[in-house]
Amino acid sequence: MKIGERGQVTIPKILRERYGLFPNIEVEFMQEKDCLKIKKKSSRLTPARKMYGILNLHTKTDEYINEVRGE
Numbered sequence: 001m002k003i004g005e006r007g008q009v010t011i012p013k014i015l016r017e018r019y020g021l022f023p024n025i026e027v028e029f030m031q032e033k034d035c036l037k038i039k040k041k042s043s044r045l046t047p048a049r050k051m052y053g054i055l056n057l058h059t060k061t062d063e064y065i066n067e068v069r070g071e
Contacts, residue, residue: 011038 003009011021019040021027026041 001009016022021040027038028041030037030039
């Protein structure tokens with residue numbers, strides 16, 4: 001495999017599929033001794049950020065808690 005003029009390489013399809021390296025996935029490069037590793041960036045989403053947008057924005061917190069409690 002050769003590095004192109006703009007520093008690009010093509011990751012073989014079988015490896016892209018195996019490691020989930022699909023278009024628009026962000027990756028990071030890490031130096032280790034005499035090699036270079038590529039790794040998918042973690043989403044770093046906290047559980048709270050994953051839940052963002054699920055609740056109706058017009059519902060007040062107290063109303064939601066009362067609804068969940070059956071009050």
